[in-house]
Amino acid sequence: MANFSQVIAADDAAPFDFKNTYAGLPERFFVRLNPTPVRSPQLIRLNNGLAKHLGIDPNQLQTMQGVEILSGNRIPAGAEPLAMAYAGHQFGSWVPQLGDGRAILLGEVIGQDGVRRDIQLKGAGRTPFSRMGDGRAVLGPVLREYIVSEAMYSLGVPTTRALAAVTTGEKVMRERPFPGAIFARVAQSHVRVGTFQFFAARKDTEAVRFLADYVIARHFPDTESGSQPYLGLLRAVVSQQAKLVARWQLVGFIHGVMNTDNTSIAGETIDYGPCAFMDSYHPETVYSSIDQTGRYAYSNQPGIAYWNLGCFAQTLLPLFDKDVDMAVSQAEEIIGAYPSLFEKAYLSGLRSKIGLLKENEEDQELAQDLLDRMTKNEADYTLTFRRLCDLVGSRPEADEPVRSLFKNPADFDDWVLRWRKRVAKEEVNDVRRQEAMRGVNPAYIPRNHLVEEAINAAINEEDFSQFDKLITVLSSPYDDQPDFAKYAAPPRPDQVICATYCGT
Numbered sequence: 001m002a003n004f005s006q007v008i009a010a011d012d013a014a015p016f017d018f019k020n021t022y023a024g025l026p027e028r029f030f031v032r033l034n035p036t037p038v039r040s041p042q043l044i045r046l047n048n049g050l051a052k053h054l055g056i057d058p059n060q061l062q063t064m065q066g067v068e069i070l071s072g073n074r075i076p077a078g079a080e081p082l083a084m085a086y087a088g089h090q091f092g093s094w095v096p097q098l099g100d101g102r103a104i105l106l107g108e109v110i111g112q113d114g115v116r117r118d119i120q121l122k123g124a125g126r127t128p129f130s131r132m133g134d135g136r137a138v139l140g141p142v143l144r145e146y147i148v149s150e151a152m153y154s155l156g157v158p159t160t161r162a163l164a165a166v167t168t169g170e171k172v173m174r175e176r177p178f179p180g181a182i183f184a185r186v187a188q189s190h191v192r193v194g195t196f197q198f199f200a201a202r203k204d205t206e207a208v209r210f211l212a213d214y215v216i217a218r219h220f221p222d223t224e225s226g227s228q229p230y231l232g233l234l235r236a237v238v239s240q241q242a243k244l245v246a247r248w249q250l251v252g253f254i255h256g257v258m259n260t261d262n263t264s265i266a267g268e269t270i271d272y273g274p275c276a277f278m279d280s281y282h283p284e285t286v287y288s289s290i291d292q293t294g295r296y297a298y299s300n301q302p303g304i305a306y307w308n309l310g311c312f313a314q315t316l317l318p319l320f321d322k323d324v325d326m327a328v329s330q331a332e333e334i335i336g337a338y339p340s341l342f343e344k345a346y347l348s349g350l351r352s353k354i355g356l357l358k359e360n361e362e363d364q365e366l367a368q369d370l371l372d373r374m375t376k377n378e379a380d381y382t383l384t385f386r387r388l389c390d391l392v393g394s395r396p397e398a399d400e401p402v403r404s405l406f407k408n409p410a411d412f413d414d415w416v417l418r419w420r421k422r423v424a425k426e427e428v429n430d431v432r433r434q435e436a437m438r439g440v441n442p443a444y445i446p447r448n449h450l451v452e453e454a455i456n457a458a459i460n461e462e463d464f465s466q467f468d469k470l471i472t473v474l475s476s477p478y479d480d481q482p483d484f485a486k487y488a489a490p491p492r493p494d495q496v497i498c499a500t501y502c503g504t
Contacts, residue, residue, distance in 0.1 A: 100129055454470050
């Protein structure tokens with residue numbers, strides 16, 4: 001493609017029908033600017049299904065004009081490009097100004113389901129929030145976010161999504177030169193806990209109120225008509241975060257950077273940096289190379305979400321009541337509900353994963369005992385639960401595939417005896433139970449070694465076939481796919497990935 005020295009002006013024939021609302025907020029909420037043009041954009045992959053869902057013609061996005069839009073070289077009609085302002089606690093330390101340092105929000109579209117969603121370009125160039133950064137993204141992290149976010153969607157976990165990935169034809173310097181890329185991300189919103197913190201830290205109560213009113217109207221309209229809409233907002237965000245993190249735990253997902261600026265008000269998983277899925281189960285698992293203390297370890301995620309919600313509640317205190325003590329009391333009551341909301345969602349999910357369709361007070365102990373034995377035996381998290389689906393309630397002949405995952409199979413044998421006694425109380429036939437279990441226990445997750453293989457092939461050989469195949473397999477994670485059995489297998493010892501890296 002041609003070289004570009006400046007952004008091409010808007011074109012009325014552009015495929016997007018933008019209806020922007022965030023751009024209508026006061027100017028201190030963002031900075032208006034266009035993406036920085038790139039030399040030679042080439043489309044890696046377009047998410048055709050998502051494009052259609054958003055009411056966008058995928059054929060148009062695959063034209064030269066469409067690729068120019070996805071790379072930031074062309075601004076489509078109706079777009080109002082901007083970089084959002086926000087702050088945040090990063091690994092517990094307060095940073096008063098962060099903001100979109102390499103991402104630019106093009107605008108919003110209303111999909112076929114009537115839901116308004118943002119379209120944002122990551123890696124679109126420097127902004128006033130770049131903090132000495134180059135504003136660019138390298139190919140590896142772009143492919144990782146594409147793979148993992150779409151896998152999360154197929155797993156049924158609320159998430160931002162991948163619309164497209166584009167190479168730029170330019171090199172980006174990190175520890176060495178890497179191919180540059182741009183990621184087109186779709187989200188219900190890019191408003192974060194850190195967005196509220198940005199204004200609260202400046203004691204700009206008016207801006208906090210503007211933002212709260214905006215979020216309520218866009219995401220939680222049911223709370224708008226209540227007598228205390230701001231308390232309703234906090235209650236809704238607490239509920240969504242409890243359910244979201246429970247879903248993370250149930251599929252073995254580790255976010256890696258649960259900073260408040262990476263906590264979405266809309267309740268979606270956002271900002272896939274050094275994220276990963278567990279192979280061998282251990283509650284203290286950490287993959288992120290920048291998490292030196294294990295702050296965001298797998299088992300810490302529920303508690304970190306609780307902490308982040310406390311930060312969110314603090315920003316809203318002036319909106320609750322003029323009496324500070326009363327405002328704090330109201331916030332504490334709502335935040336205090338989080339642990340029970342999380343435990344309820346998590347236990348319900350665990351019960352489903354081990355095939356229990358009815359509630360029993362002993363279920364939590366039974367499920368936790370399995371997890372403890374998995375930890376002791378370094379059993380693969382995903383495969384253990386998937387192979388449990390094949391067990392027959394009354395006969396142990398089918399046990400070998402799952403018991404073989406335990407270093408000491410006797411530990412599983414002891415547990416499964418208790419499990420069979422519990423299952424027998426339900427009087428549910430094996431076929432029904434197995435079908436229900438297969439619907440919540442995936443066969444396929446984005447195994448770290450497979451993600452790395454796909455990334456390395458793309459970077460070193462310009463071969464995207466492994467990337468494409470992985471996306472295809474992960475689009476049906478709960479289905480048996482005999483032709484792709486290797487994608488369900490855990491890594492060999494020489495394939496184990498111990499650390500994942502942030503893309504900045």
